[in-house]
Amino acid sequence: MKIEKKEIFGEWEEFTLTNDQNMSVSVLNYGGIITKILVPDRNEKVENVVLGYKNYQDYQENPNYFGAIIGRVAGRIRDAAFEIDGKAYSLQANDGKNHLHGGPAGLHQVVWEATPFETNETIGVTLSHQSEEGGGYPGNLEITVTYTLTNDNQLHLEYTAGSDKTTPLALTNHTYFNLCGNLKDTVQDHFLTMNSSSVAELDAELIPTGNITNVEGTRFEFRHERVLGESFNGKYNGYDHYFIFDEGPNEVQVELKEPTSGRVLTVRTNQPGMVMYTANDLESGQKLREGETRKHLGVCFETKGTPASLHHQGFPCILLHPGETYKQHTVFTFQIDQ
Template identity: 55%
Template sequence: MNIVTNKILGKWTEYTISNDHGISVSALDFGGIITKIMAPDKNGKLENIVLGYKDYQDYESNPHYFGAIIGRVAGRIKGASFELDGRTYNLEANNGENHLHGGSGGFHQIIWKVFPFKTDSEAGLKLTYKSADGAGGYPGNLDITVIYTLNNEQLIIDYLATTDQTTPISLTNHSYFNLSGNLKNTIHDHRVTIDSSRFVEFDKDLIPTGKLADVEGTPFDFRSGRILRTGFDHCFEQNLIVGNGYDHYFLFDHTSEFQAIIEEPDSGRMISVKTNQPGLVMYTANALENGLQLTESISRKHHGVCLETQGSPASLYNDNFPGILLNAGDRYEKQTIFTFQVLKK
């Protein structure tokens, strides 16, 4: 039976949606933050598979963006500015000289209106927010809806938006997955598959150079699956630049049924990702410091992997990237589906 429950946490509310198989997803109205996903392992044991804080007040600052909705634009915007129709728009420089994840007042820091729903086959949360013209430096009044829907096999995230002026928009969810369950291990032995033959090259400041690099013969070739530790331990320059791991945009080939797959051999858990987004940023928690009190454990570097399906902000200053501009009268409609599976014993 699909159900929705809620719990008041001071000025916030946490909602939990559950399905017939024991899978549940908990999310706050603050930031739309997914705080917990309970999923079975190969023996049927339910454990949490995402990173979250033990003390919910730590979400107030949330410098690692655990579980949050990111926007207006996910990722870094070079020089904290962009040009549109001959005008320069200046944004907050909250990541060195650059603008990251919508700035300090981005969608990860706002209270969303939440409307729970359920049917015979699914349960969900509809989150809405109106972002005013000029908010964060961005043009246009933007009406946003994000929908979390859980059925018996999948978590579906729909991102919908309209604007009255042309504006950049690229929404994503910043959940860190760890399929070992209850953060027992790091993600070194997670196996990831990505339907991508090109990734975006970084300079030393983690800003795209404009080059789409070929994955062939590099630790960025995930087309047939790769254990993450092979990139953590590699001396390849692009791995070293981001702190021995991955924080890169992969442009999808869209030649496979799923655009990405994560597998963890010990637990038998697997998540397949399907989306109409042009690519994803895979971030492997390279900058996650040791010692944070998480729900079930103390944080460590490489304790989770984010699969941030999104457009690339580099398209604002590179013509060879898929665009992220939404025009007045058009509708932003993006969807990402996470299918939960268990590998056979």
């Protein structure tokens, strides 16, 4: 196992973690961005399975949030406003009249303090940042995000945080996965299984209505393996929805398979659900490491709580109180289906 560090633009650093199974993960201290994940296919051909820009300077704006840590609150906050104990807070609107992914000053555009580490079984990098009160969010936050790579081809993402005031917090990572390898095709022919019986209903602006819908008999039914691309058409255009995980003994909440390469990605988390986003609005023509962007070129598994809880009953609360510790843990495991 080894860790390599590369300086970019003087202030940025990219850490590449490589295990003994020929898998590697590259992470920027800017935005905590995962720029590249290399994993072998069934024929031991090592290829990149995430979307990343060809030119590092494109990460400065990163309108698609490629690979980044998202927060303080991942997702859309209706009308860019919320209340805590009767007190109203106004945020910056950056998605129409709504607030998206932490706003224009989100965590995806800050330089984190990075500390690499290595143990007998793992390698990784710990990112730390103090998010000061502002932009409408109350409280000063101390946030730590740790990326750990194991020899079992597992990538662990651990998030911890504390605040001096009650504040909403729902962190996630916004990596776009494509198991074809080197972006040879879209994710339309990937097979997906998900341990979810319900999904949050959305309005025309992709804001949760407060209703929770049973997936049975709908295009959101993934409890039995289905092809993602069945909903990539003019009527539906894919997914950008919050799926609520079922409780139970099943540790793996998501399984994604790509039959040609044999690659399999599983996701397990301690979070109550996730937004699955299938790059519905990814405009063509942006230069990536292995080609150019196009619709449905990747799929994001944004494990987190949902900001719907700020306006509606029935969703797990995302408020972090002083004296509490926010703890989120998500594991992405790469395997081969022979």
